[in-house]
Structure formats: C-alpha cells, structure tokens
Amino acid sequence: MTSSAAVKTVNARLAEELAVKEVQVAAAVRLLDEGATVPFIARYRKEATGSLDDGALRALEERLGYLRELDDRRDAVLASISEQGKLTDKLKAALMAAETKARVEDIYLPYKPKRRTKAQIAREAGLEPLADRLLADPSAVPEEAAAPFVGDEVADAAAALDGARHILVERAAEDAELVGALRERFWQFGSVRTRAATEAAEGGAAAQKSQKFQDYFDFSEPLDRMPSHRVLAVLRGEKEQALALTLDGGEEDQYQVMIAEALGVDLSAAAAATPWLAATVRFAWRTRMSVSASVDARIRLRLRAEEDAVAVFARNLKDLLLAAPAGNRTTLGLDPGFRTGVKVAVVDGTGKVVDTCAIYPHPPQKHWDTAKATLAALVARHGVELIAIGNGTASRETDALVAELLADMRTAGAAPPAKAMVSEAGASVYSASAYAARELPDLDVTLRGAVSIARRLQDPLAELVKIEPKSIGVGQYQHDVTPGILARSLGAVVEDAVNAVGVDLNTASAPLLARVSGITETLAEAIVAHRDRAGRYPSRRALLDVPRLGPKAFEQCAGFLRIRDGEDPLDASGVHPEAYPVVRRILDRAGVTLAEIIGNERALRALRPADFADDRFGIPTVTDILGELEKPGRDPRPAFTTAAFAAGVEKVADLEVGMVLEGVVTNVAAFGAFVDVGVHQDGLVHVSAMADRFVSDPHEVVKSGQVVRVKVLEVDVDRQRIGLSLRLNDAPSADRGRRPERGSGPRARNDRPRRGDPRGTGRADGTGRTNADRPGGSMAQALRDAGFGR
Template identity: 55%
Template structure:
C-alpha cells in the first residue's frame, strides 16, 4: 500500500509503518483495520460511506473512530513530511550521525522533532555565532570540561583585537554554552514536562486598564495550574490579553519561584550532569557555570517556554471548545422534526411587526404577510383576522414562533388565535431562530426567494426548521448557529473543518430525499459537492422527479465514483423500486434478490414486514463481497426501511404569565429547552428572553463530569428557579428539583466560558465581549455566572 501525503508526496514504507503503528495504539484498533480505512480514504471514500458500507473492510470502525483517524492521519503525515525534510537538511550538512538519525526516526511528536533539529537549523547570526567567530568556543569547552579552571585566568588568554577584555571573553563563552544548553533536546523535554505538570498561569490587570477592563476584573489577580485550567477559562484569559486588559506570565508556586537556585535552573544543571554549582563553597568556575545556567533559564528558555506552553494551552482549549461546539451542533441538527405538516412561521418583532410565512407540507412557500399586534400600532384584532385567513386558506397545522424579541408577546397572539378558532386544531411551538437573519441576507436565500423581502425570508426559515431542522440549518454557516463558546476566538479553519464534518455525518445519518432536497442539503451528501448538487436540482427541474436511483447517472458529471459514494444516502420516495427509499446500497440489491428468492416474496410485500423474514437468517446470505455486518443491516432495513435516527417530536410548554425576568420567583418549577451546553453547565430557554444557567453541579443528583452526559441541545427539561438577578439579567436554575437553596460552589468552578444568548439572538457570537472570573465561594448567583461572556 502506498500512502500519499496531503502535499502529494509518497511516504516510504518505514514512515507508513510508523503512522499505522501510532494510529493503532491511539485508536485501539488493529493495524489491518487502520490500513484498510486509510486506503479507502485515499481512494476518495468519505467517512459516512466507509462507516456504513465498508464494515467488512474496516472491521466495523464507526464514524467517530474514522473521524479521529482522519484528523490524526493529517497530523502524522505532516510530521513524516517534516521528519524527512529534517533528516535531509542535517544530512546535507554532513552532521547526521547514526544516533541522531535514530533519535529523529523515533520522535513521536512534531515538538520533539523540532527540539532535535534546533542545533542544526539554519538561523540568523546569533551572539553565540559571533563568539565562535571570535575564537571563543575553546574557552567555553575548557570551562565546561575542567572543574578546577579559573575563568578569569583562562579568559585572559583569549583577549584579542576582536575580544576587548576578560569580561567580553567570558560573556562570549557564556553565550556559546547558553545556546548549546538551550538546544539540548533531552533538557527541553525534561523542562517542558516539569513546567506543564507544575507551572502556573499568573494573570494581572495591565496598568491603567482597571476601568476599561471591568468585565475581566476577577482575573486582575489570578493564578491557576497550567494543566488544570479548563478550556473556557483559558479562552477568557487569552481574550483578556488580546484586548490588552490582562498580562499573563508563566511561573511556579510562589514558594518554589523564590528558591535559590530556582528549580528550573537546578534542573538544567542536573540534566546536564553539572554538579556542585550552587554550594556556598563552589569554586569560581562552578559559580560562573551556575550563572550560565541561570542565564540560560532566564534569558533563553523561560521566554520561549512561556510562548510555547501558552500556545499549547490555547490549542488544547480551542480543541475542546471546538469539540463542545461540534457536539452541540450535532444535537441541534439531529433535533426531532415535526415532519410533513403545513406550518405558519412567525418572526416576532415589535415596531417592525411580526413577519408571517405559510409553507405547505413539503416546505413550499404559500403566503406571506406582516401584522402589527404590538406597539406602536397595537392592531391585535386585525392581526388575528389576517392570521385566521391564512390558516384557513392553507389548512395550517402548526405555528412556529421565533424565540427572539417579542417572542412571548407573539406567542400570546398565537394562543389567542387558537382560543378563538378551536376548529383550526392548531399547535404552537417556539423555535430557535439562531442564524435566521444570516440565512435571510444570504445569496442562497436571494436565489431561492428573489422577490421576497429579506425580513420575510426569516419567517420562512423559522417555519421550515420546525418541519425539518436538519434540512433548513444546512443552509446556514454552522458558525452562525451560535451553540459554541468563544467561537470567534477559535482557529477558524479547524472550527470550520470540524463543523463541516459534523454536518456531513448528520445529513448522511438521516438520508436525503433526492426529489425534495435543496442544493445545500444535497451538497452535504457523501460523494457530492456544490456543483453536482446544483446539477441534480437542474435535472430534476427539467425532467421531473427521479423515479429511481439509477437515473442519477443521467445527471451531468454524476460518474460511477459519485454514485458509489452517494447512492445509499439518497432516497427516492414512491419510486419504481421500494429499495430506493431505504439505506440499502444499490450494490447490495443482489443480496436482497437472493433473500426474496429464498422466501419466495415480492419486495413490495416484504419491505416493512418483519414477519416475512421469519425463518431466514443473515448468515445464509453472506458471500465473498458482503459479510455478516452488511447483511444484518439489509435485514434491518427490510424490516423498517428508511429509519430516521432522530428522536420523536415533542416540545416544551412555557408557563403562562411568565414572560420576563420580573415574573420569576425563587422555587418556581418550569419547563424549558436546552439552548447551549458548555463544559460548566447548560443554558435553558424558559421563555423570559434570557436563558438561565444550570450549573454542572445542579444538573443531577449524582456527580456529573461532562454536562452532555445529562443534557443535549434541543432537549426539553424541567428546572427550578434558584436565583434571579434583575440588575445583571441572570437566572440561576437547577434540575435537582429537591434543592431548596442555591448550591455553593468553589471559586472559579464555572469560570470563563461564553454565555448563551438570551431570547435567541440571531447568529451572533454568544460569547462576544469581555469576561469576568471566579467569584468567592458562596454567593450562588455570583458563582454561577462567574466569568460568563456578555
């Protein structure tokens, strides 16, 4: 198997073996599984296709393992490319010894590779190089080797026209040894591990920024160990530094930081096996060498480690924040759909009116209007008449109400409509409108509704996302949906890659009706892209609905490879072959034919009929191509074709009369919808225009390590109000309904993450703004909302 890197080069067999061995260890899979998965990926197969239709080949690796493999494979291939470049560079200098080659070949991280390469890396002219050019390297070597040497006496022999005096000679020797010490790979690794395990991040307010940086006031005098800082706290500190409010530094515990010699200086001497440098009876040479170690730490290593470890801290915090965002997005995309029902979408507004859009069971726009039930017009009766006319004309079944400004007031309007016209048998649901305005102003919306006002497009989006959240949300940049923390501070390339993969996995897990799907939805199907998706829609518009999956091959540029990757995820409802509406891949239709022949049945009577398959077993139909996992999947599909993995549709009911924070009282029990999950807890919409926070400690009676073990975005939950802060517009909630009083928490437990937007702000960064930090233990409201972003 050849292994091609992302840059187009081919890795040698040794590099391939290293990659497979490391992935095998990291992912807990067999080498044959890893090799097979990599070969499929390199051939153009997507993760959803491999996970579902190549189980025999990969030994059943699921999509989560395959996604991790995909990410790590890119890293390891980059590392192998860099390893080859380093070996070539050192070899060209004539300095590649067998020992060095072995060390480079076995390095298991990019950082270790760079540490080993540091002494040989071409660099700008340094002070050490200048000292070598002045002939001072023999002096440095002599002072390092001879414990009895007198530095001043030795240095006197090196005073020349280029070296002014003894001090200059000793300074040059110091610079040479400092560079040598600072490029010792084993020393760097030792210190790096020590600092990561014992180092602290210290934060203080920048001079003169006390007032300007008030949102960060709790970070003005703060420290915490590097390795225990949670991701949301790291990102808050980094944002404070980026805004010039905070100054951060790396240090040790104060008791260690004031030791003489400093623990890191002593460690430098110990790793380099330099003994007796810091005793009271140290010789002049030992004292001088001790100063070299101090200089190495203070001038050369500390600034570099501070930059490196803060970068690592940020990278790991960003990776965790991206993971949280991705999981929240997945929950939102896989939220329960209301299904094919006619919907009236209401996009709430006060002065600008409530925008109204009616759609049919397929999502087609039927009617629009704008009503003005609120200030300043207060045309309540006229609004009801307009809505009743639209509902009656289009036989509306559901009302979708956006959860933005005036949401509860508009919900009252819908409730009044239902009360006055019980014959309509309507159901009202409050829908998250995050990202709706982004879609409304997008090129996609303009192409879809060129003659429709931008404000009315939002109402259409709200209605459609009730019908099918996945189909509608794929039209919006995932970053605009607003279920992350500090999303604008993250690596945007990595964030986009992760979110795109989540969208792809969700779309393919559900499947797509090829005859009703929009181009953006089709573009997320395995094997398709924007061009092919557009070609499918164009062909459909010109020729009518697809009658079979096979007709997809008539679409321009829809080749065999695209068909292989996409066909199993595309559904043809009411087509010529019922299997085309299932997840059975066309390549496996012969297996179904064998099953039908054995039971002497017809596909139209067998599909969906579990009883028809009694008496036969999947093991009877395996062959060289289709193993037991695939045949079992086929049986499952025949029993229940086109199964939707999403949960059953149900909604929360907001309490009547509870519309603002002023309506809340401590102890009140309410239903709500989880809008965002962070590492420190969950935000819940309880219908008061400001999401409340359920701290991680209040999510369950038992200990909760990860909030997502208990709650998911979109989930309906029952909560109790613990505390209301009208001044700061904050609500503390608990899901431990037996709690009588707020739970006191350790300072900083929930520090530094983004807060959820209140009342459904559209597509904004829910974490934009400053950060505040740990509150004193006790004071539940302060503790619960410490370090949340406004």
C-alpha cells in the first residue's frame, strides 16, 4: 500500500510533468480512484480539475499507474535490503530519488538474491582480498600477489587471478551509476546495423521472400534518431530471418575508460598490474557490460518505436471514428467480388436490413445487364438514397457498374442516389464475429459484410466499434506492437470518440453502449435486453430500471446518452441530469420556457455564465450548459462529403505522371499519408511532398478519411507503388514514371543513412533534417518507407 507521503510525491511529479497545478492533479487522481472515467471527468468535473481535457487526463492516468508501480517496487526493494541488514541512509536516499523502474533495479542489483556466480564462488574461495590488493597497489606483480591464495580451492595463480577478475567484473556490473552512464552513452552514440541473413544472401526461395527487406541488407542508422517505422521494419526483418541485426555502441575505448574510472584503475600507469587490470576492464565490457547495454538499448528502441506507432495508430483511428456520417438514409451496400459475385444489402435509415442478394456482373459470369437491373429494382423498391461500395477486390469494376446505373437513371429523368467508396478494413472480422452472428443470425457471413459496408457509410463510429480496433487497418506495424499496449491505447481512443459524439440510447447496439462512460459489456447487454423487452426508453431516468445499473453507473453514463423525442427535451442534449436544476434556474431568471430558449443563439449569448454559477456548478459547467442549449446534441463530426474518382483510371497501369486526381486519405504514418485514388493500391504522399513548408508530422496536414486532391509524381507498375504530392504545382522529374527493372526500384544514395557509417544520416546540412524530410525531397525514400508502412 502506498504511503500518503508517496502519494504526494506522485501528485507533485504528475503536476510537474503535465505542467499543471498539483491541486488539479490531486482532484483528478481522487476522481479516478473513486471510479470516475476520463470522459466523465473531462466533461462534467471541470471545476474540480481546472478543466483538464481528455488528452491530459489520459496522460495522467497512464503515468499515475507507472508511478504507483514504481513506488510499490521501491517499497519492495527497500524491504528486501532492510531484511538483509544492509540498508543505509545513503542507499535509502538513492532509492527514494530514483525516477524510473530501471534506476531502482540498477541500485538493487548488488542486493538482489541470485544464483551462485563465478564472482560469488571466488569470494567464497577467499579471493576478494587479491582483487582489492591489485586495485589498491598496481605495482604488485599479479602472479606474485596471487601465489599466497593458491590452495585446496584454488588450483594455481592463474585460477586465483581469474577469480579476482570475476569479482571486479561483477563489482563494475553492479555499480548503478556506472551502469546508467554506460547505458546512456550507448544510446547516444550507438547505432543499429543490419545485413542480409545468411539464408537471404544465399539465394533461393528464402532470398526471394526476403526481397521486401532489400533496402536493409547493408544498413546503419543512429539509435537515438531512428524513426519508429524503420525500427519496426528491421525488427520484423529479423523475426522473419531476412535480416541479421546488431547494435553497435561506437568507440569501445570510451566505455573501457568509464569502467576503469569507476573501479579506480589508471590505464595509463606504467605499473606491473596495469596490463592485468586493463585486460579485466576490457573483459568486463566485452563479456558483460556491452551485452547489458545492448539489451537495454534494444528494449528502449522497441518501446520508443511502439509508443510512436501506437500514437500514429491512435490518431488515425480517432480520425476514422470521427469521420463524417452520411446520416439516417436508406443505403445500399455492395461488397465487391469476381468469382463469388457482388454481395448486396439494403438497410433502412436505422440500419435495419430490409433486403439482400448477390449479383454477378464480373468475370467469369459476366451478367452485367442482369446485375444492373437487380440494383435498379432495389433502388426503386426501397427508395435508396446512398450506395456504399467496398474498396476491395473488384471495387472499381463495381463502381463502374453503379456509375452506369446512375447515368441511366439520370437519362430516364429519375433522381439517382449518391455513391461513395467505403473502406472494407475489418469488415470480414465483423462478419465472422460472434456478435455479428447474434445481430444478423439469418444472414450468410458474406452478406453480413455488405450490411457492415452500408452501415459504415451511415455512421462510421456506430459500426466500427463492433470491430477490434487493431483489425480496422489504419495503423503502422500494428501487428508488431505489444498487444497489451496497443489494446489499452486504442480502447481509450474509441471510448473518447464515442463519448465525444454521444449515443442514442434507443438505437445503439451493445458494442456501442459498452464504450460509453461507466457502462460495462454486461450492463450494455442488460440495457439492450431491457429495451427489447419493455420498449424504448422514455427518459434517461428510466435507465435506473435496468437490473444492476446503479446510481454510480448512471452518474457516469447519463450525460453521454441521448433520447430523441423523449419526455424531457434536455435528454437529447449533453447536459447531465444532475445539472437540470441549473437549466431551470436559467429559465426562471430569463422568464422563458425551455422550448423558447433551445436553439435561440441570440438570447443564450446574452446570458452571463457567472450569474448562474454556484458552489457545485461553476462557470465552466454553466458555459457548457449554455452551449448545449444553443445546439442541443450537436455532433462534433464534419459534414459528409465523398471523393470522385477519375473515370478510366482503374488500375496502377492507368496512372500517368502529372495526373491530378481526387482521393481519400486511408492512413497516416510517421513518414507520410496513404491515399486511395481508386486503383486498388494506395499511393503515398511522402511528408516531404505535403506542403511548401517543412512538415514534421503528417497529421498537421491531413487526417484519415479526408478527401484530397493529389498529383501523380511517380508510378512503379512492377512493384505496385505510387508516389503522390499534395503540392499540385510540383513538377515530376524526367525519370519519374518510367518502369524500372524488376526488384531494383528507385534509389538515391543521399536519401538514406550512409552504409557502414554508424552515425551516417545522409544529412545535407546541420539542421538534422534529411533530404527526404524537406520540401522537394526525393520520392525514393518515400517508396522505401511505403514498402514497409502498411
């Protein structure tokens, strides 16, 4: 159990890290400990936390867990050392000052119970005085100094000196200050080196499989500046046995000097024991401490890369979840395919399935006219307003079918529905899920995909919450990231997105309700079951009739649930039921009815929040209430728009350098953004081609789901790679667009780290920005990155 003093220390550290007041942190920590969720605290407890937003609260929650684990581990280490009778004031002070778990473990290492080591065996043989003598008196001749220690347990002088060496090596390896300094130097001056694994270099099937890693067959880059996507790429290459990866710490002599200084060895002294001591220092570095530093650097490298990758995934997922909904309009969903046909599903404005079938317009059946007639009948019969086309196999061919249908309708004088391409990512996962089987028990798995595509167009958020976030496909190396880290981060993103939009209590699915603040999966199922049994909820208060939904859960969830056309108009807004008395006070003071003031922007903006604030509901909450009354239940998502793909451009070979096309951003990575321009293969806008200024983060310019206009800069048909630019005035170079020899790909030596140079970064100046990172940079680096970015 953490002491109160430790809690204060944790709060102080959190306040310092977040650059906020400690009182804000204390309030947030108290609310979290009481079971409040981040969305609830951010929205409805602004007075307590000083208006900390959900981003700050998520960071606080994450760090709070780490610091509490740190305190628990510190307490355990202190107890262990105390039980050994070795705890001194100095040691305790060092442990109390430790700011990371790694530092605590470094300090604890000499006292940590361990198996018998060679150094321990040497101590038991009485060889520690020999080690101390050679350190204290370098003028002593090692063999002569070792002679008195030869006996029953020590065979000869060489064995004695060997034991003394192991004692000194362990002494250095357990020096917390030294270990920390070596670790930081290795990180600062070390580099990652990769080469082709033996199997990949020898040719054959293994070599062919490894060609996607060919840019890393002779590669080096500094540890502290290697971007996350390249880290995860080389780690994947190592895992697939395509690459051999090593970490090089740089100049070995510098590490040996540090070890010598820590042990008190003067390597420059012309003394009899100096060669032996120098060999001991060298042995310590090469056999133990370099290994430890390399392992630490590898862990740090991976963790940093994972953090960056998860951050990219989280931002993309948030953009996708908060993409513009088409709304409650009857939608026809098409899941394209060739041999198995195009699966068709029609859903009404509430998402209810009203019709399904399959059509076969494409090879091998080629029933084009029949398929078009079937779609026309469905559109007419159900009053279809939107057509959603999945963007997978046969999507462009299916889009052409729909375009022809719509043209025929215009010719006949009928108003055609709008069409849009929809990402299929994760649709197959949903179709085969246990929830889909319960939700659509009478539909074949393949038809469920068409239903999901239609619903995604109506409301991306409501449909995507049914899919495990990592399966949605907007990440960067999501399958290489530690699952627990990814799940926790993405779960928070989904929760924040759902609660930012709000949920219609009378139409929401159980998976959507389970993402609402305070509602567990079990409660979500109970809410839906009660709705199915008793009918729609007339008010938020009716939620309290749901079994096992108590006052605490109600407090956490009520403000995020919406009831349209219910008993109380406020139930359709983001005003929390606990604040309804504030609304009544506003109405009384203004002398108007609720119906008269809702949406009355002029009247509401004339009111002063301070006039209605009290001890419980302060100015921030009253300000939010007035905002909700102005636009009750407002949706923070943008207006719905669709991209118009160019006619006749259906595959990579149809692209020509210089074309300007409309497309949709499908994914944003650390090195750029992928854009679907309707050719079954996303093109890449490298970060260097995003703006006429330096862009450090592609998210500054674009986000997933955004409709953009791009210029084709490069086309590699053989490797199915497309280079794009958001700068429509970019002039492609003369050699762009030519088909390279298979497997060669565009390359530029000044676009990547210099081979064999541990510090080489290909920098053109002293800014730290590579040629590929600046406006006008080469697309070669972009395409190499893209080969590993999806």
